[in-house]
Amino acid sequence: MQILQLLCLLLACLLSPSLVRGQGHVLDKPVTELCLTCLCEAMSGCNATAICTSQEKGICGIFRITWAYWVDAGKLTVGGEQPDSEEAFVNCANDPHCAADSVQNYMKKFNQDCNGDGEMDCHDYARIHRMGAYGCTREMPYKYRTTFEDCIENYEEQGLGDE
Ligand SMILES: *[C@@H]1O[C@H](CO)[C@@H](O)[C@H](O)[C@H]1NC(C)=O
Numbered sequence: 001m002q003i004l005q006l007l008c009l010l011l012a013c014l015l016s017p018s019l020v021r022g023q024g025h026v027l028d029k030p031v032t033e034l035c036l037t038c039l040c041e042a043m044s045g046c047n048a049t050a051i052c053t054s055q056e057k058g059i060c061g062i063f064r065i066t067w068a069y070w071v072d073a074g075k076l077t078v079g080g081e082q083p084d085s086e087e088a089f090v091n092c093a094n095d096p097h098c099a100a101d102s103v104q105n106y107m108k109k110f111n112q113d114c115n116g117d118g119e120m121d122c123h124d125y126a127r128i129h130r131m132g133a134y135g136c137t138r139e140m141p142y143k144y145r146t147t148f149e150d151c152i153e154n155y156e157e158q159g160l161g162d163e
Contacts, residue, residue, distance in 0.1 A: 004074075013155070015115045016055075019077035019091070028043065028104070028108070029104045029108075030104065030106050030107050030108055030111060030120075030125075031103055031104050031122070032122065034122070034152075034155050034160060035121075035125055035126075036103060037151065038101055038122065038126070038148050038151035038152050039063060039122075039125065039126060039129050039148070040063050040105065041061070041147060041148070041151045042130075042144050042145075042147040042148035043063050043064040043129070043130070043144075044061075044062050044063070044064055046062055046063065047147065048062050048096055050094035051094070052090060052093075052094075057089065057090060058093075060090055060093035060094055061092075061095070061096070061099045062094075062096050062099055063093070063099045063100070063102075063103055063129070065092075065099055065102060065103075066094040067089050068090060068101055069102070069106060069132075070089050070093060072106055072110075072133075073101075073102035073103070073105040073109070074102075074105045075088065075089075075092075076092050076098050076101050076102050076105065077091070077092055077098070078091045078092055078095045078098050081107040085161040103125075103129065106129070106133075106146035107125050107126070107128060107129075109116065109133075110128050110133035110136075111124075112124065112133070112136065113126070114127040114128060114136035114137050115127065116137075122152060123152075124136065124147075126140065126144075126148045127140060129142055141162055
């Protein structure tokens with residue numbers, strides 16, 4: 001129960017549309033809600049304050065998405081905004097639902113077995129998310145890796161793990 005309340009705090013209230021649509025669209029949405037939670041936990045502590053941490057590179061939102069990532073993810077926009085409008089990227093990255101859908105699209109596109117364990121799962125998505133599709137076999141930065149792994153282990157201990 002406790003973990004479900006936590007999930008609601010972190011996700012349901014932010015991402016309810018994707019929660020509703022998530023089931024049964026495994027290929028459309030390869031990343032589970034738990035995985036999304038641990039990705040945002042490791043990237044930003046799931047701090048949903050609209051913010052870009054780098055003006056030049058534009059690293060924005062709960063998943064700390066870059067402009068290039070957003071482009072690769074198909075330039076999703078909020079509220080019918082034109083993808084080539086000046087604010088389209090920042091508005092999407094700072095919108096938890098649009099940002100989560102961007103993560104889904106990015107993983108759908110770049111899905112691969114980065115750690116060579118024979119599976120494509122959240123451990124691979126964590127690498128792809130942080131280091132990009134072409135650098136995902138590298139070591140993860142220490143703090144990112146430990147935050148992410150603690151989050152996953154915490155869910156697995158509670159029997160809520162995906163794998
Ligand atoms: C979330 O981020 C904002 C902006 O960086 C910061 O002011 C705020 O303290 C953060 N909230 C938490 C709970 O860490």
